[in-house]
Every structure is written in structure tokens, then in C-alpha cells.
Amino acid sequence: MDYSDGAGDIVPTFYIGQHESKRSLDVSAELIQHAHDLGYDMLTSPITNDHFHTRVLSLLSSYTQAISDAPQTQPLPLIPALDNFDTSLGPSDTIGQLLTYTSSWIDLSSPDPVIAHLSRQVFHLEIAFAAFCGATTVIVPGPRLAHGQNGVSQYARAIKEALANGAYVSLHVQMPMDGTSVAEEEDVGNLARFARPEYEPSSETKNVDAWSSWDAWNTIRSINKYHNRLSVALDLPRRLPSLAIQSRWYSEPVRLLNLSFSSFLVNARGSAVLSKSHQHFIFRCARLRSAPWLLLSDIGPLPGIDDPDMIMSYSTGELSPGTAEDAPSPDSSVHAPTPAEAAQIAKKTSKQSNGNHDPTPHLSYMRYIQRNQPPKSMIERFGGGFQDYLQSPLQPLTDNLESITYEVFEKDPIKYEWYERATAQALRDWQSQRRSTSSGDGVVVIAVVGSGRGPLVTRALNASKSTGVPVRVYAIEKNPNAYVLLQRHNRETWGGRVTVVKTDMRAWKGPSQPDGTFGKVDILISELLGSFADNELSPECLDGVQHVLNPEHGISIPASYTAHFTPISTPKLWADLYNRSSNVDANAFDIPWVVMLSQFDYLSTEDKETIASHQLGNGTKMHNFNLEPPLAPLVHTAWEFSHPLPPTILAQSSLRKGGSAVGGGGGFTGGDGANEHNFRFCRFTFPIQEQGVCHGLGGYFETVLYSGSEGAVELSTNPVTMEKKSKDMISWFPIFFPLKNPIQLPAKSEVEVSMWRQTDDRKVWYEWLVESYMTLGGKRIRLDVSDLHSSKSNGCLM
DSSP, rough: OOOOOOOOOOOOOEEEEOOOOSSSSSOOOOHHHHHHHOSSEEEEEESSSSHHHHHHHHHHHHHHHHHHHHHTTOOOOOOOOOOOGGGOOOOTTTGGGOOOOOOOOTTTOOSSHHHHHHHHHHHHHHHHHHHHTTTTTTEEEEGGGHHHHHHHHHHHHHHHHHHHHHTTOEEEEETTTSSSSSSSSTTTOOGGGSOGGGGGOOTTTOOOOOOHHHHHHHHHHHHHOOTTEEEEEEESSSSOOOOOHHHHHHHHHHEEEEEEEEOOOOOSSOEEEEOOHHHHHHHHHHTTTTTOOOEEEOOOOOOOTTTTTTSTTTTTTSOOHHHHSSOOOOTSSSOOHHHHHHHHHHHHHHHHHHHHHSOOOOHHHHHHHHHHHOOOOOHHTTTTTTTEEEEEEOOOOSOOOOHHHHHHHTTTTHHHHHHHHHHHHHHHHHHTOOOOOSOOOOOOOOEEOTTTSSSSHHHHHHHHHTTTTTEEEEEOOOOHHHHHHHHHHEEEEEEEEEEEEEEEEEGGOSBOOOTSSSBBEEEEEEOOOBBTSSSSHHHHHHHHHHGBTTTTTEEEOOOOEEEEEEEEEEEHHHHHHHHHHTTTHHHHGGGGOBBOOOSSSSSSEEOOOEEEEEEEEOOEEEEEEEEEESSSEEOEEEEEEESOOHHHHHOOOHHHHHHGGGGGGOOOOOSSTTTTOOOOEEEEEEOOOEEEEEEEEEEEEEEEEEEEEEEEEEEOOOTTTHHHHHTTSSSSOOOEEEEEEEEEEEEEEEEHHHHHHHOSEEEEEEEEOOOOOOOEEEEEEEEEEEEOOOOOGOOOOO
């Protein structure tokens, strides 16, 4: 099959290694160079060899004989230190290009104490020697799932010791994606075969399902406190498991994807290919900030190492004898080949140039799909480098933003276009309904409050031009530095058509009139929304400026906005916060973080396929891969804010702010309660279909900018509605409400979330609480409850 063609776009690079379980040659610098010449990026190497294996088996045999003769007097066997003949590994310049393997024939999770003891010794000898040699990446075969949870805990403890002993070594635990055993027909030298009959696992323990592998990994990483040098080497089977399992593994710290010979299919041309589901999973993983490497395992030895015509012998690095005999001496002249020799060369060249001959077909295929990855989405192109990067929410009300921050927002291809569309619709409705204007001369008065560098001002002027409705525009901005730029724009770009006012919008009295009074505004436009809609205090700001809005026909853009959330599993973010809370910020788990969620999994979902096929122009059947999460989440609406507020609410707020007796005050802690109308509370239940771990809540928002005779103009970051309402919008990343202690969730359980938007008239903050429940025998039982998290210490100042 010809894999020479490919897309010209810049796509994620695949780093591909080659692994042989029974490699015939020691991994020398020459063999590594040969692998590079073939196109591989790395090779694997066992830490110890068959000589060491034989020595351990001999020790076990001697011990078994000894305890059969005198069972009460024998201490557990001790393995002598490694010697020169036990390993071919050593410190070298090429050690960084190797993925080292611990022995697959040990059984760290064995219930037989003798086998477990020997296995731990082998494991720690190998880890210590690999660390000594300078190896930084060690692949460790995962626990035997048939031993059950006790075996997994024992395995996890061994991993914990290894992480402490190999201070610079990263451990990749090799786990099967679908819970199946890598190979049931055990090698005759495997220590598991020598476990005594009384330690044979029960039939119930041997009952392994598709989730057993992830469950074991969850135990391992939990016991090791999400260690940053502990990750997964994931075996991809020939048939991938359910989308739920795929999505869960995607959220985990997978650093290697292991593709064995059995992972591949054979197409009609006889070529090795991957299924569409395999491609989809690999493409998704390739977009991660730390994309996993790919490992081609047991697809055959490196081609060429047994070729008698090769110039080098890769076992010794010397010229092969056959080649040395034929090589011309330095003082001899090179003769033209005889006719017979020329025919032989032509025959060999013809065979090698045959279109069906490819010495590395699996590698060539992987390079082919690398070149033919789906193009990056708008959010992926914009957010490169921001994936899973925790950022504190902006506080534009209290902080003066830098120009670069404004510039990032202004790159959004959707947001400002939609704002212009909403403004134009509002102007057309105003004109068609013959509403009176606040100007008195038919000109619609627009105020852009919180103007920043002025993009919404430009859009308001554009909307006036496209609709033919005359406007008078005011730009209100408190940031003194942005104020200078707004004045410059007014002179150089807007032609002096804008009145620029430097003030906090809440202090602005309205358009100045010739008689010294202040007029009203017909349309208030703002972009004060945050990742959770109200987290940048849009309600408080717009409440404070509503007094300038035309009380009869006044329009607010946006007109309303809602906050949304769903429980998620995100081990990477939790591990980052755990490290941060231990070393930098003790309150890290009490802060809602703005983050471009990437490596995570929705916990409450409904099935929804996202892979759709289509015909390419050349007639070749391909797939258009949507690399969004393959399962649609269940997302609940927390609360809503609408503008303008009814006058009665503002009147009550004014009474409370004054502190008078008629303003009340009971039941409110802090301040007079003037902002209590912006308090919110919600409580929602999410069904959990499959077992998982809740690390926190993913938060989103939706907003109706304007709704009129032509329909609604809306923006959304809600993953359920974003595609429909504002596809490719990049201005806002989601918000993440973390849990200090992750909550383990069984299958068929429920998560109940309580969330508050609190205020004391000086600041606004959030509080959140997560509980898990399960119904057993008709009775609803609470399984776990999180801390009551509060962001008060990091709240948004009013």
C-alpha cells in the first residue's frame, strides 16, 4: 500500500518506538542508529537478561527443595546483587533514547509470599540499576488482575518504593485497555507458575471485566498520591472497548500507547492498518499537551540486521566478515562488476524497489496516518500551550488589565461578530417599532460600558452603518491606560463620533446635557461575562449602571446569562493542584480555576457517536473525525441573571444599602444586604453510569445577547450547545471547581452537587459541596461527602 501522500498542514508529530519481547541482540549504539535510519525514534531494552532470569529460577528451585525438607527453618530467599553477566545495560550516551523494561516474568501482586518476595527483589534491583545507568523511562508490566484488589494494593506499594529509590526515573505501568490479560499462556519461566496451590486465587477473584484494568490503575495512582513520575503505558487491543472506557483512559496520564501485532487489521490489499476507532483514539491523544509516544510491539525484528550484505554487524559494531572479504583494500582500485554480478545486483534492486516491498510496513503506515490527521479546530489552534493550564479568573472590576489581555479577547472570530449582529437586530427592531429615543432627535443612544480597547464600540458603529439607524455612542472605561487608547481610536479610527468617558460605570451619571443635567441611554452593551457567566461580577456592574438606562424601552446586551456545570474526572489537574497546595498555595483547592479543559472525562453522560464518514473528492473513503469527547455530558443549569432588573428589586437594594430600619437585614451576614438579590443557590443530581473518580466540576455559561423579531443571538461555552450557538468561539475557557479529596464513584450511583453564589456587599465568592449516593434495597445511602469548599479568601471584590 502506498503511504507516500499526506496532508500539508502542520500536524502533531508521532514519536514511535520499536519493542521486541525477545530481542535477539543487545541494544548497542549501532542498533539504535540503525533504528533511527529506519525511521524509529526510540528502542526498548530489557534491564536484565536470560542469565539473571535463570539465576533467579535456580534460587527458587533450591528454596522450594529446602522448605520441602525443613519448612520451619528456612528464611525467605535472597537474590545476590547483579553481576556483569546479568545485564547488557550500562551508562552510555544513548541511554536517553531507550525505554527500559523491567522483567515481565515476575509477579509483584502474587498472593504467595515467596513469589512476591522474589519479585520485589528483582524489581528493585532492576530499578536501582536502571537509575544508576541514567535511564529516565522504565516500563513496568502491570499487576495480574486475577489476583484481585489485594494483589493490586501489594503492587502499588512496590511502585511507591520504586519511585522513592529511583529519584529521577519515570515509571510507566503497562495496563491493558480492556481489562484482558496480556497473555494467558504463561512463559514457562514465569514466577506466577511456581505459586503454591494454596495461594491459587478464587474463581470470584479471577472474574475480570472490562473496567478491571482501569480500576487497578486507579488504586495504584491513588496509593501513590498521583505521583508526577507515575503514568500509564496503555495496550490497545484489536477491538477497542466501549466509548466510556476509551474516554476514561484518555483522561489518565497515558505516556505510551502500545500497538502490538494483534492491534492491526489486514485490509484488502494485504496491508496492516488500524481500525477507525483506533485512529480516532490516537488522533485525540496526539492533541494533548503531553501527547503519548507510540510503541510498535512484536511486529517483527528490525529489518536488515540479519542481511549478509549489511555493512555493519550490529552485535559487535564491526564490519561483517562477508562484507570485509568483499570490501576493497585502501590501495586497490574498484572494478566494475562482472555481467553475472551486475545481473545479481539488478535482481536485488528490482526486488527492493518493488512497490509491495516495505521493510517497515507498520511504521510506514503510522507515518501515513500522522500526515493525514484531521485539521486542528479553531479552539485548538488558539489554545495551543494553554491545555490544562490553570489560570486564576480575571478581576477586571478591581484590576486594570494589560493591553495584551484585551488583545487575546479581540482575536475571537465569533464573539464580536455575534455582538454586532445582536446590536444590528436591536437597532432594526427599535426602528421598526418606532420607539422613542433618549436623545429626543431620533438618534439611538448607545453606551459601551467597560469598553476596554474599543472592539464593541467599533461593532456598534458598524451595526449603525449596516442598518442605517443613526446612533450616538459613549465609551465608558475606568482603566486609565485603556482610556488613552480609546481617545486615540476616536481621533484616528472613529472620526470623533464617540464620547469617551473615564469612570467606573457604576459612577457614571449618564450622557451630559446642555442644561447641565444627565440623559438616559437606549442600549447598554457590555462584555463583562466570565467563564461561569457571573464570576467577573457582571450582575453587580450592570446593576450599578442600570440607572442610566431608558426605563421604558432600554435594552441590555447581553439580556441574560446562565451558569452550567457537570462533574468531571481530571487526574492531571488534580495532581497539579495537589502539588500546588503542598508547595505554593494552601488554598489551591478553594479557587475556581479558568482552564482549557483537555485531558478529562465527563462522569455523567449519554451515548453519542461523533465519528462521521464522508466521501473525499478523489472517491477515497475516509473519515471526518470529530475529536471532541465521544460521549455527550449531562449539564445542569445552576442559575440565571437577566438585565435590566425590575425597578422593585433595585429599590429594595437601595433601601438595604442605606441601612435603614425599613431595609430589613435579618438573616444576612456581612454588609447591609444590598447585593443579596444576586445571591444564588442550586442543588442538582447527576446519574453516574460507570465507575469513576470525581475530581471536581466543569463550569460553563450561555448568554442571550439579544432576542427580538429575528430570533435570538446567543453565545455558549456549554459543550452541549456550543456547536449550535457559537461554534469556534475562543474568548472563554471553562472554569474548574476542584475537590480537595477526590470522590470514588461506583457504577449506577449518583452525584449530588450543592453550589452557592455568596456575597457580603464587599465581595462575591462561590461555595460548593459534592455528595455521592447509591440506592440499595430501595434505600438511598450516602457513600461519601466532600469538604465544603469556599473561594471567599480569593473572592471577587466589588
